[in-house]
Amino acid sequence: MSHPDSAVNRPVSDPQGIAILGATGSIGTSTLDVLSRHPERFQVVALTANRNVERLFRQCVEFRPEFAVMVDHDAAAALGKRLAAEAPQLAGSIEVLAGAEALEQVAALPQVDAVMAAIVGAAGLASSLAAARAGKRVLLANKEALVMSGHLFMEQVVSGGAELLPIDSEHNAIFQCLPVGYPRGREHSGVRRILLTGSGGPFRTTPMAELDSVTPDQACAHPNWDMGRKISVDSATMMNKGLELIEACWLFDATPDQIEVVLHPQSVIHSMVDYVDGSVLAQMGNPDMRTPIAHALAWPQRMASGVAPLDLYAIAGLTFERIDLLRYPALGLAFDAARDGGTAPALLNAANEVAVAAFLDGQLPFTAINLLCADTLMKLDSEPVKDLDTVLDADARARAHAEQRLREGFGE
Numbered sequence: 001m002s003h004p005d006s007a008v009n010r011p012v013s014d015p016q017g018i019a020i021l022g023a024t025g026s027i028g029t030s031t032l033d034v035l036s037r038h039p040e041r042f043q044v045v046a047l048t049a050n051r052n053v054e055r056l057f058r059q060c061v062e063f064r065p066e067f068a069v070m071v072d073h074d075a076a077a078a079l080g081k082r083l084a085a086e087a088p089q090l091a092g093s094i095e096v097l098a099g100a101e102a103l104e105q106v107a108a109l110p111q112v113d114a115v116m117a118a119i120v121g122a123a124g125l126a127s128s129l130a131a132a133r134a135g136k137r138v139l140l141a142n143k144e145a146l147v148m149s150g151h152l153f154m155e156q157v158v159s160g161g162a163e164l165l166p167i168d169s170e171h172n173a174i175f176q177c178l179p180v181g182y183p184r185g186r187e188h189s190g191v192r193r194i195l196l197t198g199s200g201g202p203f204r205t206t207p208m209a210e211l212d213s214v215t216p217d218q219a220c221a222h223p224n225w226d227m228g229r230k231i232s233v234d235s236a237t238m239m240n241k242g243l244e245l246i247e248a249c250w251l252f253d254a255t256p257d258q259i260e261v262v263l264h265p266q267s268v269i270h271s272m273v274d275y276v277d278g279s280v281l282a283q284m285g286n287p288d289m290r291t292p293i294a295h296a297l298a299w300p301q302r303m304a305s306g307v308a309p310l311d312l313y314a315i316a317g318l319t320f321e322r323i324d325l326l327r328y329p330a331l332g333l334a335f336d337a338a339r340d341g342g343t344a345p346a347l348l349n350a351a352n353e354v355a356v357a358a359f360l361d362g363q364l365p366f367t368a369i370n371l372l373c374a375d376t377l378m379k380l381d382s383e384p385v386k387d388l389d390t391v392l393d394a395d396a397r398a399r400a401h402a403e404q405r406l407r408e409g410f411g412e
Contacts, residue, residue: 100126124144132156148345169270170244195272195280201222222236266315268315269282343382
């Protein structure tokens with residue numbers, strides 16, 4: 001993570017070249033909304049998606065990138081045909097690429113200054129590493145890059161000379177509340193604790209006896225945030241907070257015991273930093289991802305995001321609660337994985353992705369998501385992370401184990 005030595009505003013000169021990895025998802029579309037408000041400051045160089053041809057086509061027409069990447073080869077062919085048929089004036093200026101390797105290619109383009117790494121899950125790992133290795137300003141919305149390969153990723157940031165700015169609202173809030181020069185001067189920073197806030201999701205007050213029967217639509221109905229379905233389920237289990245805990249350890253050079261997770265149902269305070277002198281600094285704002293996106297894009301300056309000002313008079317109250325690990329066992333699993341280190345976080349992340357997908361497909365009860373993750377951590381050994389292959393092997397082993405357990409009728 002990088003932090004300025006001063007708060008001096010740097011002048012805006014040539015437009016910054018931006019690549020958005022995961023442009024059709026919720027973070028990608030929010031990023032484009034922010035960019036559209038500042039056309040003089042930014043130039044979209046590359047947009048990528050998995051297979052959502054319709055949305056990427058519309059984004060290409062509006063933002064006119066130099067490159068459009070579809071991971072799915074058939075989708076890439078369809079996008080190329082669509083551009084040629086419906087936007088022939090753009091077809092010659094937008095190069096359509098296909099495959100996962102193309103994600104890494106556009107992340108490292110010389111005309112790209114900043115990369116929004118917003119591909120959900122392990123699929124975004126290699127391209128995020130490529131951006132760090134190429135020395136880009138990495139706007140990290142893909143928490144799995146640090147969860148799975150924290151040591152390797154931070155090594156690439158340092159060796160590549162990259163700037164790492166967190167996009168998760170909680171991590172971005174912590175970044176804003178930390179002192180200048182952190183973590184380089186961490187031992188003299190006076191930071192006592194990092195307070196990571198979480199809303200508790202849609203089932204914070206649901207009787208625990210009813211959790212077995214909740215539906216995917218109920219789990220995805222987050223009370224405050226508009227997010228994708230996978231991330232919404234992670235919020236409901238609070239696995240997202242567990243993954244954020246692991247990520248925060250790497251971002252802010254902290255141990256799990258220096259981070260406390262606090263339930264804050266209103267999602268107005270996005271996180272806090274507690275100092276040894278008794279001060280607690282908090283970052284507040286309406287729950288809208290455009291705020292951290294705009295902060296990271298403009299940093300160390302500020303610019304408009306399109307988010308409405310926080311109306312302090314309309315806030316009925318701010319409340320805080322201790323975490324109940326019986327209600328949110330995923331958080332306990334994440335603390336254990338963070339303490340174990342090695343490939344344990346990668347095992348947990350992979351098992352969770354399989355379990356959440358099974359829940360969304362109606363194959364697994366909500367409460368069995370955490371049980372499948374715990375089963376995977378218990379049955380598979382964690383290993384020291386030597387290289388990316390070690391991480392990918394752990395990911396594959398955990399997925400294979402979780403999928404086999406599902407075939408055996410786990411959770412039925």
